[in-house]
Amino acid sequence: MNKIEILAPVGAQEQLTAAVICGADAVYLGGAALNARRNAANFAGDALREAVEYCHIHGVKVHLTLNIVVLEKEVEEALALVKTACDLGIDAVIVQDLGLASLIRKMAPNLCMHASTQLAVHNLAGAKQLEELGFSRVVLAREMSKQEIAEVVQGTTLETEVFVHGALCMCVSGQCYMSSIIGERSGNRGLCAQPCRLPFYVQKKGAYNLSLKDMSLVQQLNELSDLGVTSIKIEGRMKRPEYVAAAVTACKNALKGDFVDMDTLQAVFSRSGFTQGYYNARLGNDMFGVRGKEDVVSADSVLKDLAQLYRKEVPRVALAGSFVLQKDKPAVLTLTDEDGNSVTAEGECPQLAVNKPTTPEMILQSMAKLGGTPYKIEKLTICYGAETGDTQIAAQGESTELPAGAARLMMPVSRLNVLRREAIEKITELRAAAKSIPYYPLNQDNLSINKDKYNIKYKIRGRFANLQQIPLAAINQLEAIILPVKEAAKVTDQAVLEKLVAELPRIDFENYRDIQPALDTLKQKGVTRILAGNMGGVYAAKQQGFNVMGDFALNITNSYALGAYAALGCKDITVSYELNLNDIKRLADSVPYGMIAYGHLPLMITRNCPVKLEKDCASCNGMTKMYDRLGNGFLVGCGGTKKMTEVFNHVPLYLADRLPELAGVSFLTLYFTAETQQECARLIYEYQHGGKRENITRGLYYRNIQ
Numbered sequence: 001m002n003k004i005e006i007l008a009p010v011g012a013q014e015q016l017t018a019a020v021i022c023g024a025d026a027v028y029l030g031g032a033a034l035n036a037r038r039n040a041a042n043f044a045g046d047a048l049r050e051a052v053e054y055c056h057i058h059g060v061k062v063h064l065t066l067n068i069v070v071l072e073k074e075v076e077e078a079l080a081l082v083k084t085a086c087d088l089g090i091d092a093v094i095v096q097d098l099g100l101a102s103l104i105r106k107m108a109p110n111l112c113m114h115a116s117t118q119l120a121v122h123n124l125a126g127a128k129q130l131e132e133l134g135f136s137r138v139v140l141a142r143e144m145s146k147q148e149i150a151e152v153v154q155g156t157t158l159e160t161e162v163f164v165h166g167a168l169c170m171c172v173s174g175q176c177y178m179s180s181i182i183g184e185r186s187g188n189r190g191l192c193a194q195p196c197r198l199p200f201y202v203q204k205k206g207a208y209n210l211s212l213k214d215m216s217l218v219q220q221l222n223e224l225s226d227l228g229v230t231s232i233k234i235e236g237r238m239k240r241p242e243y244v245a246a247a248v249t250a251c252k253n254a255l256k257g258d259f260v261d262m263d264t265l266q267a268v269f270s271r272s273g274f275t276q277g278y279y280n281a282r283l284g285n286d287m288f289g290v291r292g293k294e295d296v297v298s299a300d301s302v303l304k305d306l307a308q309l310y311r312k313e314v315p316r317v318a319l320a321g322s323f324v325l326q327k328d329k330p331a332v333l334t335l336t337d338e339d340g341n342s343v344t345a346e347g348e349c350p351q352l353a354v355n356k357p358t359t360p361e362m363i364l365q366s367m368a369k370l371g372g373t374p375y376k377i378e379k380l381t382i383c384y385g386a387e388t389g390d391t392q393i394a395a396q397g398e399s400t401e402l403p404a405g406a407a408r409l410m411m412p413v414s415r416l417n418v419l420r421r422e423a424i425e426k427i428t429e430l431r432a433a434a435k436s437i438p439y440y441p442l443n444q445d446n447l448s449i450n451k452d453k454y455n456i457k458y459k460i461r462g463r464f465a466n467l468q469q470i471p472l473a474a475i476n477q478l479e480a481i482i483l484p485v486k487e488a489a490k491v492t493d494q495a496v497l498e499k500l501v502a503e504l505p506r507i508d509f510e511n512y513r514d515i516q517p518a519l520d521t522l523k524q525k526g527v528t529r530i531l532a533g534n535m536g537g538v539y540a541a542k543q544q545g546f547n548v549m550g551d552f553a554l555n556i557t558n559s560y561a562l563g564a565y566a567a568l569g570c571k572d573i574t575v576s577y578e579l580n581l582n583d584i585k586r587l588a589d590s591v592p593y594g595m596i597a598y599g600h601l602p603l604m605i606t607r608n609c610p611v612k613l614e615k616d617c618a619s620c621n622g623m624t625k626m627y628d629r630l631g632n633g634f635l636v637g638c639g640g641t642k643k644m645t646e647v648f649n650h651v652p653l654y655l656a657d658r659l660p661e662l663a664g665v666s667f668l669t670l671y672f673t674a675e676t677q678q679e680c681a682r683l684i685y686e687y688q689h690g691g692k693r694e695n696i697t698r699g700l701y702y703r704n705i706q
Helices: 013-022 046-057 072-088 098-107 124-133 146-155 178-183 218-227 241-256 262-268 293-300 303-310 360-367 413-432 451-455 472-477 516-524 535-543 559-567 581-585 677-689
Strands: 005-009 026-030 061-066 092-095 113-115 137-139 159-166 214-216 231-234 317-326 332-337 342-346 375-385 392-395 459-463 480-484 500-503 529-532 547-550 570-574 593-599 602-606 623-628 633-637 645-648 667-671
Touching: 005 013, 005 241, 013 026, 013 046, 013 241, 013 303, 026 046, 046 061, 046 072, 046 413, 061 072, 072 098, 092 098, 098 113, 098 124, 098 559, 124 137, 124 146, 124 535, 146 159, 146 218, 159 218, 159 241, 178 602, 214 262, 218 241, 218 262, 231 241, 241 262, 241 303, 262 293, 262 303, 317 360, 317 413, 332 413, 342 413, 360 375, 360 413, 459 677, 472 677, 500 516, 529 535, 535 547, 559 570, 593 677, 667 677
Parallel strands: 005 026, 005 231, 026 061, 061 092, 092 113, 113 137, 137 159, 159 231, 317 375, 459 480, 459 667, 480 500, 500 529, 529 547, 547 570, 570 593, 593 667
Antiparallel strands: 159 214, 317 332, 332 342, 375 392, 602 645, 623 633, 633 645
């Protein structure tokens, strides 16, 4: 069976202790900033160094989270943290931003880089792209089934990391913009305000249609091990240490085949119990739940007992060595740990025993007194005798009796203890010492901004949900016409075909097999451009020979990320609408880029349909409304595919009255969802000549995300 890693969440020192003492093989934690749990206590300065030392002494790996999108002004700070990681010998960094990843590859090529679940890698194509980029591990999307996980594991050389316990977001990680659009607190920046846990309903007020139960795959861990999964990940850097202790202990027991107390695990934290819906490919109402009063109260009964799990040091680092006790020679203790670190401690010369000699058994007993340390002696060879030729070998667990006639030597127990303590201190120092990773400072790429771009008139693109929305009379006003790939394959009008861009599904757990016939049709019709909003889509489109255009969901927020996707082959890119307008215009133009300038902005993309809790597909027709507690109506639609559902903002982004301020980008995309053909035509006109509307939003273009 594959030896699988138990990876535990750590938000502060007490959680770190709980994770390590209870048996985690690795932990993931954040620095003071630039990580996806910025509200956790986290670790900075000496606290980070001490945390790494503590883990490495105990044989536990440390993964540092750099799993947010980075703003241009933060790149220097992010690289400083990367250098710290190298200096401390951190075992891996978890990265979301491809711009930062590209810099890490240049500056710290030997630093292990894990692709965050925030990159929304959910199929084999995405994993293949990560291989090319130099990542060593992918943290897979939580929404994947057992079969989908297996396809990635079997098809890639990457290590795979799978979430097995903790909270489930309604939206695919890295693709949620609800918190940032509503309150400027970005989930892609580690400050999600969790608006999805508030009431959202279709028909019945007070329903929670965006709140899922927590997941728990603790009872499926050996299946994941059999699949070849590298690491099982527990969610919860904001949770209390008792939660960490319970989850790590449950995972450890499950992998050993011991009893797992699921009742206690549920009591310490859950939302109406647990679900395995995604893993078992059984979606639906049973996956939804909230944290009610009974869930909160149940924790009180288990916290005290769980706290005892990490109050006492547990030996976990195996030592082997030798103890030499010979006449007229200093006593010598040598210890070697499981990582190959070796130390020697030298003591006094033994005396000839008059009455009570120091026996090998007494030596073994003294050397084994390692309580309060993380060490255990698995094998100790004792060399004992009066002369070199009068040496007896005794190994721990075997006979330690002295043969008749052997020389009797004596060394006080206090001196044996001193030797042991000295050797343990030395091996601890070696284990704690940072095994630094080479870091090569580079002059940051000289990213120049083309000043002339502010004089270039941007072009207008129209993104339509279906063919019926396209106003044929306005085609000449558009530089590009974007349609979902299956809709694009239906196009017959030559004028539309000449401007056509086919939009890949942003999330496609089928690895694009279902849309292959449509892609073949598009090739036959001479369509060459594909819009991709996920790195798997970028990879798949290139493999098929299309010219790739990057969409907003790639979450590009800095010039380095823009350059990284250009290096992947993207011919032009729509930057993130979480950036403010001034930052967008300051991006270096390594590739033509634009922005979404109109539309009900996509806030979520979900595998579980929130509408199905109250309404069947037949009465939905692919687009309906869902309401928040204030009565705002958010568009919800699946495009009739019944595969992935999107939630759109309740008011449209509108900038047609600010057109002069948009100079500096190559194109503006009008993102049409439920608009009629007439509405689309009118909006295209307004973005050519100016307009004015009420009940709109400016999005984040004149605000700043945190």
